[in-house]
Amino acid sequence: MVMTVWDRPEPPARPVPLDRERIVAAAVALADEGGLEAVSLRKVGARLNAGPMRLYGYIATKEELFDLMMDEVQAEILPAEPAGDWREALRNLAHRTRQAALRHEWLADLLGGRPAFGPNGLAVAEATLAGLDGLADVDTVMRAVETVSAYFTGAIRREITYLRAERATGLSKHDWQRASGPRMTRMLATGRFPALAKVVHDGTDVDAETSFATGLDWVLDAVAARLTPPPA
The missing domain is CATH 1.10.357.10 (Tetracycline Repressor, domain 2)
Known part of the structure; x- marks a missing residue:
């Protein structure tokens, strides 16, 4: 069974405080400013002062990020x-x-x-x-x-x-x-x-x-x- 992004547990939020809610909020802000083409895990990470690899612990793909943004x-x-x-x-x-x-x-x-x-x-x-x-x-x-x-x-x-x-x-x-x-x-x-x-x-x-x-x-x-x- 494939586990959806809503079912997967979030990793620990250290050393930089991070969670899906903050990630999605940053992605929505980027999209509001420049459209979906302005959204990438690298840009979201930069806005949150976190490396993109940190984000992959919370979101596996950009499509999952879009799903979360849509649900928001x-x-x-x-x-x-x-x-x-x-x-x-x-x-x-x-x-x-x-x-x-x-x-x-x-x-x-x-x-x-x-x-x-x-x-x-x-x-x-x-x-x-x-x-x-x-x-x-x-x-x-x-x-x-x-x-x-x-x-x-x-x-x-x-x-x-x-x-x-x-x-x-x-x-x-x-x-x-x-x-x-x-x-x-x-x-x-x-x-x-x-x-x-x-x-x-x-x-x-x-x-x-x-x-x-x-x-x-x-x-x-x-x-x-x-x-x-x-x-x-």
């Missing part, structure tokens, strides 16, 4: 109180995940990966599934959670990609629209893109939060049609 942020996603109904449970999961990703943009790069089996990840899963308990058979409930998760994972990644592009180019969304506007106008004037022209001229521009919430409500409406109680 799951604590921010866990709701403080049980949800009132299934919609609130899934809406909480979506919005709280988005808020966590806006605080820790690197989270977007880990969403949709391996299941989170850390204590906080399990608590988030339990809180979410408890809100859907008894609404349908287990397989239907799982597909409902997966569908909502697929939506908010994609939406969050898209939003974070936009934010990163703004920083990289120095152009806000509206700056970019103004810069690309003349070419778009010329292309639409050719008449080759009538559907796109209708969207550009008649569509309503909304902020990221409104777009996220609207799309989430549509997905929840679709899920509602599938959540029928199992036969007695």
Whole structure:
């Protein structure tokens, strides 16, 4: 049996005081500053004034470190109180995940990966599934959670990609629209893109939060049609 990082005991903390909590906190700080590419056991060790070999006593691989970082942020996603109904449970999961990703943009790069089996990840899963308990058979409930998760994972990644592009180019969304506007106008004037022209001229521009919430409500409406109680 493979022992997970959560099951392995920590080595003695001498001569330099060290534990997984401090290691993960340092790694999260590095990732917040420079993304996942800024995280390495060497850099984490340097921040803690400990050699990288010391860290291998606590964490075997960088992937394990990422698992621990992910679980640390799951604590921010866990709701403080049980949800009132299934919609609130899934809406909480979506919005709280988005808020966590806006605080820790690197989270977007880990969403949709391996299941989170850390204590906080399990608590988030339990809180979410408890809100859907008894609404349908287990397989239907799982597909409902997966569908909502697929939506908010994609939406969050898209939003974070936009934010990163703004920083990289120095152009806000509206700056970019103004810069690309003349070419778009010329292309639409050719008449080759009538559907796109209708969207550009008649569509309503909304902020990221409104777009996220609207799309989430549509997905929840679709899920509602599938959540029928199992036969007695």
